[in-house]
Amino acid sequence: MKKIHVTKCGSFLVVFLSLLLLNGCKPSTPINANLESVSITTPEMIKQMEEAVKNEKEIVSYGLPDDWANWKESWEQFTRKYNLVHHDTDMSSAEEIQKFKAERNNPKADVGDIGIQFAPIAVSEGVTMPYKNSYWNEIPNWAKHPDGHWVAWYTGTMSIAVNKNLVPNIPRTFKDLLKPEYKGKIAFGDPRQAANANWAIFAANFAMGGDETNVQPGLDFFRKLAESGNLIPVEPSAANIEKGEAPIVINWDFLTLAQRDRLKDKIPLEVIIPEDGTVIGAYVSIINKWAPHPNAAKLWQEFVFSDQGQINLAKGYARPIRKVDLPPDVAAKLLPESAYKSARAITDWDAFEKSAKKIAEEWSKIIQLMGR
Template sequence: MKLSSTVAALAAVFAIGVAAPAWSQTKTIYIGMNGGPMEKAYTSQVLPDFEKANNVKVVVVPGTSSDVLAKLLANRNSPQIHVAFLDDGVMARAVNMGVCQKLDDSPVLKELYPFARMKDDIGAGVQLGMTGIGYNTKLFAEKGWAPPTSWMDFANPKYKGKVVFQSASSSTFGLHGFLAINRQLGGSDQNVEPGFSKWSSTVGPNVVEYIPNSAKLSEMVQTGEAGLFPLTPTAVGDLQDKGIPVAYANPKEGAVLLLVDLCVVKNNTDPQLAQKLAQFLLSAPAQSKAAAAGKQIPTNEHATMPPAMQKSLGNLNDLVKKVTVVDWDSINAHRAQWDQRWNQQIEQ
């Protein structure tokens, strides 16, 4: 009995010794991205394919784009994040601050919509968004209102007290809405004077509340306070999944392009694997799964979307032809001044 016990013990030790090298080959890399629906879609349906194919564990570091950028800057010499998802405005800042490295040349880059490829391929759009008009379908039906069609509907007196606007100083949706309306009033990304000077006589009287982000919208729609607000198709879809009576309308003047970009983080511990992950996330199969799992609109022209999503959006190729691309370099250069003016003049 003693001999058999000894043999069994030795066999167990041997088994552990054999298993250890195989286990140690499993690497872990980290990706920074928004939490919530995006994280859930990627962790449940997209990242497992990459993990299985490459014997690697991909761990999501959740946070807003600003949170992720702050982590990158705090650890820029020895970053813990290998690949970062950032909203395009924040990505422009990240690139200027030198925390991203150029993407390896790859056939997948040629499959992206042209506007999704950043200058010098320092990064690329992984999810396409469009800030357009979200509206309360229940309220519109009760009032007998036709769906909105124009950015200038925000200034239509019939919506007085039913417009909710995200703060342009803290929300990309709010900033996009302001810039789109500013453009209709004769301004540009370099000249926001028309938007600021005419706001009080156009959109301002209709606004019931300025909110710092979109978190409060679901509640305000259900209470009937919110009738019209800037929002993306993906965000509208998330609200619809919760049973909130909302719909998305594409403005006739064109929606404002909102990309979620990815970049490989400079000085990361495994640049080769990070580049491989970036190429995978930009591929048609990965983006098709992201669309099916979380209504993530693809930037890869060969990716597919579920029929319901396709029906809701319409022809994506037609939509992107009319989309307005903002000048983030100009915006970021003056953002602090605009934020201060917005807070003091618009939300006073």
């Protein structure tokens, strides 16, 4: 298990900013600055790929392990459909981009799964193959590159999870978390190291009236939480929730919903999407520009964006990017669509970069208020 809360959160700002701040705060020189675009895939194109993939025999991925987002079921169905062998190496978003580039003269991987904040870096590094799957027009504009160099296939939204055994009055908004009754109850990690904590600040920032260009309202909010004693330096992990050391956590909904169900026989955990505002994050599909099995790579994207592929993601608590009809038992795993009225996506990634840097610079002052 990895991604946002484990491997992909490790030294998040160090990795993210080191990539973004090369060459005077600009991405490193791209291999190919002239981006190629493609047309949307047609049924006839899919038939041609299905014929060609018979000669490819395998598909290799980076960062798509079986135990994340129910990828195991999707890989089993996909490889059975096309008689392929699948190999994955788990790694962070930054590592995927670096490996694609380093191996370009002897490419190994076909596809990757990276955090959306890394998508502009992948494009600027020139490591992506453009592809517009046949579901392209059903995908929101914010969730795809206009020329097809990346596309989001599932999302997560910052949520608040509450152990009802320890917190009788459930907070419904970020503003509620400032109430004295939550003193010593809000577990929070270090946003300089954990992507989920960094995104939580952006979520609160939206709730407090800020945006990507101005993260100060979010920082001020967390400063108040720390000053009040409500915020405690405890990682929002399932283990800490189970031990009662994290009565309230702020984390991705696909993590908190999974924790809710895993712990249901031990702890009554309620998951809330803050009503005053929060942030949507996403993971995106990229195809290696030098993919040794390009037809398999493209057909993999077709499969994941199909109804079945999107349902498989929902089974793993990820919210599908397409609006598909979920079976009742799968829909029951997720919160209703109406709960997400306050959620919004990041759209200005240049501003996000600058704000992430400010969070890193300011967080040491907030740590001191928590007694670290």
